[in-house]
Amino acid sequence: MVGGAVAASLAVSTVIFTLLEHEGAQRLHLPLVRRTREPFDGAEALPGGWIGGDEGLEEAARRTLAETTGLRPSYLEQLYTFGRPDRSPTGRVVSVIYSALVRSPEAARVAEVHNVRWAPVDEVRGLAFDHDEVVAYALWRLRAKVGYAQVAVHLLGETFSLGQLREVHEAVLGRPLDPANFRRRVTASGAVEATDEHLTGGRHRPPRLYRAVVPEGATGPFQTTAGPAA
Amino acid sequence: MVGGAVAASLAVSTVIFTLLEHEGAQRLHLPLVRRTREPFDGAEALPGGWIGGDEGLEEAARRTLAETTGLRPSYLEQLYTFGRPDRSPTGRVVSVIYSALVRSPEAARVAEVHNVRWAPVDEVRGLAFDHDEVVAYALWRLRAKVGYAQVAVHLLGETFSLGQLREVHEAVLGRPLDPANFRRRVTASGAVEATDEHLTGGRHRPPRLYRAVVPEGATGPFQTTAGPAA
DNA sequence: GCAAAAGTGTTCGAGCTACACCCATGT
DNA sequence: ACATGGGTGTAGCTCGAACACTTTTGC
Helix, strand or coil: CCCCCCCCEEEEEEEEEEEEEECCEEEEEEEEEECCCCCCCCCEECCEEECCCCCCHHHHHHHHHHHHHCCCCCEEEEEEEECCCCCCCCCCEEEEEEEEECCHHHHHHHHCCCCEEEEEHHHCCCCCCCHHHHHHHHHHHHHHHHHHCCCHHHHCCCEEEHHHHHHHHHHHHCCCCCHHHHHHHHHHHCCEEEEEEECCCCCCCCCEEEEECCCHHHHCCEECCCEECC | CCCCCCCCEEEEEEEEEEEEEECCEEEEEEEEEECCCCCCCCCEECCEEECCCCCCHHHHHHHHHHHHHCCCCCEEEEEEEECCCCCCCCCCEEEEEEEEECCHHHHHHHHCCCCEEEEEHHHCCCCCCCHHHHHHHHHHHHHHHHCCCCCHHHHCCCEEEHHHHHHHHHHHHCCCCCHHHHHHHHHHHCCEEEEEEECCCCCCCCCEEEEECCCHHHHCCEECCCEECC
16 A cells, blocks of 8 residues: 555644633633744644654644643544645645643643743634634534533533533533523533532632543543544 | 655545345445455455545545546545554555445446445445444444434435435434434424425325425535535 | 522423324225 | 325423522622
């Protein structure tokens, strides 16, 4: 299976979401890096890089993410592969796009070190290549997924209150949710389990803390919500 | 963005589903081609080939599909990209996998011409590379998708009875469906529209023929059920 | 005591399932 | 006439939306 290969460059880029305080509310942000070479010199782009000769695709996503932003995501899944022949003006580039979530403290830790700007998702425009499109698609997928899969917990720490989890969902979906119904839906789904601890220091009644339950099928050949394990 | 590129070979393969008569019922089948060179010489594999230097990914999928099987799919979407460094014993190959549907007459037309075997989906085993995995994942996705998206119509002709459409769903899901409820669900969804014609020649009351309704958002930048347009 | 979030209960309606039943056709 | 798939009606269940209400804390 060697011989027919063609000279396309293989890249990987990642759309990373996190929650940051913005105008008094938790809102979805993503990190952008400014390009320092042609094409699109000076424009902002998604973090990424070339795929190494001896690494898997997800591995490449993690490596380039660490190199360009220093981030270690708590969730990472393949999103889509873009390969229009004209998407880069300097030659054929096929990009495997990953989608990731990082917890806020991790994002804050990195913000001061690297040349990274955290942009609110709805203010992302004018990115290099077709990255505007990529971001819109990643956001659409995240919003769809938060409805049926346990992804939101990856934006929070080990334990969390149901109010905090609801705020995450609200930030992702961009609309308020009924606290009572949200609580019932989440607890009934079995996706979280109660701990004995409560969150103190708040201004009101201390909420019980919960922990995410690791799904059953996660050890099988396929993660049925994210794609094949390969 | 030239210069860092790495020497990975870029391939495309397609999992194609169609409906064929098998043991008295319509069942899902897919075409396999027998390899005539190393690696996996003599084994069966998914149709595919190398991606050309000046074609899009979907374009490459259509071309290789035509070249190896002669098939023209009525539906085609990107499924997943596989890139484990060791998935081919002869060197690094990254494969973009597409999932396709073809109508039965098209499948029958091609079956006699090319070196293609149509295998019932649940008897597919021992394929080259990681193609067993790929098929299992494609099937899982198709079954999930048939529940919320209008994909089944691509296995039928221009017009069809609701009984035929139900048979398609039953073949995909592998279980019987209540005819009354299926009819109501489909008509209420607005995914099909009634024609004035009826299917004659059957042994019983002639069913009304329906036509698939092209979804609204299909002209926008994204097809919200399949992925970005790019 | 008061404000506000945590947490519980209840009602309502949409949508799905199961199943009874009528309709129209070929044999 | 009758068998069979096409097509309609309907009762019951589940689940989510809306919202009233009680509980527990800080101030």
